[in-house]
Amino acid sequence: MKKSLSRREFIGGALAGAATVGVAGSLSACSSPSSAAGASESEVRMEPGKYTASYVGHWGIWETPVTVTVNETAITAIEVPTDRTQYGDTEKIFDACRERLFPRIIEAQSFSVDAICGATISSMGVKQAVREALEQALEAGGSDPRAIDAFDVVPPKTEEGQTEEMNVDVLVVGLGSFGIVAMKRAREALMEENGMMACSVWGIDKAGYLGGQSLLTHEMNAVNPPHILAERNGEPLVDYDDYLNTWFTDTTGADGTLKCKEEMVRFFFDNSGAANQWLDVDQGWEFGTVKDTNDFSESNYAVVFNYFSTNGIDKYSNSNENRRAVKDSYHKKIVAEIEATGGGVLLETEGYELIYDEAGNAVKGVKARNNVTGKEYVINAKAVIISTGGFGGSSELMSSLLDPRWAGSWKQNGSTQNDGKMIKAGLDIGAGTYNIDMSPITMEIALPRFLTHFPINFIDGKITARTGRQSTWTYNDIPLWMCVSINSFAVDKEGNRFGNEYAIANGIGTMMPPNAWKVGPYFYSVWSQDQVDQLMSEGFTAVKRTAAYCQQGGFDLNVPTPEVQEALDASIDAGIAWKAETVEELAGAIGADPATLSASVERYNELCEKGSDDDFGKDAEYLVPVGSGPYYAIKAMPVMYGTGGGFDVDTQFRVLKEDHETPINGFYAIGQDSFGVLCSNEINYLAYGGVCQGYGMTSGYTAGYEAGKYAAAQA
Incomplete structure (x- = not known):
């Protein structure tokens, strides 16, 4: 078909x-x-x-x-x-x-x-x-x-010019999983502290649905949860000290100093298990069994819990896709509980400014706007928690806050409503940051857009577990597969080879793929005509891990693929690839320096002839020289899941001022809005699996409770 x-x-x-x-x-x-x-x-x-x-x-x-x-x-x-x-x-x-x-x-x-x-x-x-x-x-x-x-008439914004003032105990800005967990925990703390059944916990989100980007994720890293240890008669899932030491080793910078925040890493190790137990036992968030392997590296600290399924087996469906519906039901259950005790949520409503009492060094609420009706809100709150997913949707902040090597607009996987308005609002009141300049979190490679030249072929009777839909295959993925092929030759926008091409889509040691994060929003995969001819006659023999979330089904590997030339020609017509008779001309076509690209090709060919990649350590079997022209360059893009760095926080997840010591009263940041405390600004993410989700759940679990206690004390 x-x-x-x-x-x-x-x-x-x-x-x-x-x-x-x-x-x-x-x-x-x-x-x-x-x-x-x-x-x-x-x-x-x-x-x-x-x-x-x-x-x-x-x-x-x-x-x-x-x-x-x-x-x-x-x-x-x-x-x-x-x-x-x-x-x-x-x-x-x-x-x-x-x-x-x-x-x-x-x-x-x-x-x-x-x-x-x-x-x-x-x-x-x-x-x-x-x-x-x-x-x-x-x-x-x-x-x-x-x-x-x-x-075709643009309707008016029905409430433009109107302002509503609200008074709440705790306000959560950002209703992904972490923010929703924080709402529930704030409610628990308020009820415990005040002994009352009614409490005003509210949440707002720019999106039109609950769950945000975390609705699309499915793993939580948790260190030795107590209830799991009890089931194992006290046998740990992971060696705590070994895992911790590896974490510190991986986040130690070139200058020998620790780039993560030690007290926050230790807090995560000591409390992520409790957060997982609360979700699993108290809230009924069903998890699959612990994974015993790691998808991305050889570090094997796989203390990772899959939501609702393991190894493709799902008791709710024959596909992992259904985990999203199950997770959504958990979100809605919590919101229903919040609404039953005097709180609620406002969707399609974004916060854009913090109400800040400078004299008292306290956040007192948020100014927000419904983007559909135009209605303005002044939400006075005793405590504010932000969980907005960072600033990946803001080209301005991506350019101004990231290290210049990574600055600019990146291709995103999933929703893009994380425009950083609350990050900017925090910066405006003097909030301190931690590793905010680090590379965005990347795990996949994509083309700038899908090639549409070839038909999509549907496979009868086969379902793809990733999507829950009929499986497909297409030669539209040829240029993408060329970019992740290990025997490729990859350069940055200046024309420099930047690393071992194996690691573009595969993990090496504790390195988180793809290594293309090192060069910013895009890079080029360079091929010579004789290499292209070899692909057509022999097929793709050096593709180990494909870009699962950025492709249209793929095609058979290790078989002759004569469609490669047609795919390249179509990619050139589509503006995602370029062709030239010489390396120097190719450099000009992609905006690279001709001398730099020529020198890079010459050096790479020397290593291929030598049979030893002295520069980056690629296995000799994948060292295929760049031969005779014409030459091709395909533009590829590391796909980010969001930014990693954010505000500096303490172990209560209170945002600290620029002195990195003084908490801003009533202001908390969780998830990717403060994830940089666990990271290094010299590497991309961490290769242990589910770390961002683990931190997000742990921070929501903790910050919600702390904010609830703080708000109760202000009554």
């Missing part, structure tokens, strides 16, 4: 990785802004009934059919299949479209309403499909084509 995807159909793939969120107004590339005059020129006459149009979702593979029901003049219903295998986007993110976007379109009778923040790609796809379905209905009713303008 094959299907070729046209450019128009490929709205999801074209937008994948875009940094824009909260898109409003007309469908930019899809339609022209309407005018009152244009709408009045053509009367709306539709043939009543159901009309279906489709768009292709995030991965650029599966279509999502959108059925629009109309009467003669209006939209009356919008539907998509309820079975998640029958549409092309991530289920729990798409649910936000079903719950918020569909009613919004029907109420406004317009497809030019605000997109759902955090589900922008799905929103734009739905809006385009609604437009096409309406065009069908108008044509069937005999309307002039211009009548579509009646449904």
Whole structure:
């Protein structure tokens, strides 16, 4: 079964990785802004009934059919299949479209309403499909084509100019898993301290759904949880001292000083097990068994708990994909408990400024705005916890806060609503930072955009565990596989070889792949024609680990692949690859220094002839020289899951001032907003598996309780 995807159909793939969120107004590339005059020129006459149009979702593979029901003049219903295998986007993110976007379109009778923040790609796809379905209905009713303008009207922000003041005990900004856990713990502390059943714990989030980026993750690193030790008759899961010493070794800088914050690493080791036990035993967050291997390195400190499944076996479904629905149910259960005791959540509402009492050195609340209605909020709070996922969605902060080697806009995996407004708000009141300049967290490699030249081939009877949908294969992944092939030759934007190409997609020792984080937002994979010819005749014999979350299904390895040349030519046409007759000309095409690239190629070929990579230690079997021209360069991008560095915090997760000693009263930072305390600004992330989730859960578990106690004392 094959299907070729046209450019128009490929709205999801074209937008994948875009940094824009909260898109409003007309469908930019899809339609022209309407005018009152244009709408009045053509009367709306539709043939009543159901009309279906489709768009292709995030991965650029599966279509999502959108059925629009109309009467003669209006939209009356919008539907998509309820079975998640029958549409092309991530289920729990798409649910936000079903719950918020569909009613919004029907109420406004317009497809030019605000997109759902955090589900922008799905929103734009739905809006385009609604437009096409309406065009069908108008044509069937005999309307002039211009009548579509009646449904292309940007609705007003209904509460713009209004301000609501709220008084709460604890406010959590950012409702991913960590923020939701913090809300529950704050509620527990307030009830314990005040002996009351009613307490005002509130949360706000810019996205239109609960869970944030953590809804897409599934591992938590926890050190020897007590209940697991009890089940094992006291036998530890990991050697505490050995693990700790390895952590400190890996985060020691070139100058011999410790780059992580020692007291916070020790706190994580001593408290992550308790946080895991609380989630597992007290809250009923079911975890799979501990992993006994590590996906990314040889360090084997796999004290990692999978959410809901192990080794691809899931009691809720035949796919790991269903873990997102299960995790979402845990989030909603906590929020329901919060609402039952006087609290609540505001979605599509972003905080942008801290209310700060300078004289008392205390955060007293947050100013926020609903991006759909325009309503402003002044939320007075006794304690504020931020868990906004860092600042990866802000090109300004990525340029100004990161080390210059890594500055700039990176391709992101997942949602991009983490625009750093609360990071900037903290900096504005003098909050101190810790490793905020470190490299973003990266684990995958991607092309700037999907190649769309070849058909997507669907494999009957086979389901991909990663997505829960029908498995696919396509030669569109050829250029991506060339970039992760170990026998490739990779250079940075100046033309310097930057490391062992094995580590672009595979772990070496304690190194977290890919090593391309060292060179910033992108690099180039350089190939000569004879290398390309070898791929066509022998196939991909040096690909060990592929870019699972950034591909469209892959294809068979280790077999002749004559489609490589066609894929390269299509990549050049798509602007993601370049071709030149000489190395120097290729350097000019990609903006590198010709002398630098030439010297890099010459040096690499010398090492290949010698059979020893004296520079970076790549195994001799993968040393394939860059031969005769023409030459090709493919642009590849390390994919970030978010920034790592953030605010400096103490063991209560109170944000410290710039002196790194004085806590800012009532201000707490958890998850990626303070994750830098566990890291080094000289390396990318840590290779132990589930560390960011482990820190996020532990920090939410602790900070929520501490903030609740603090707020209770202010009453």
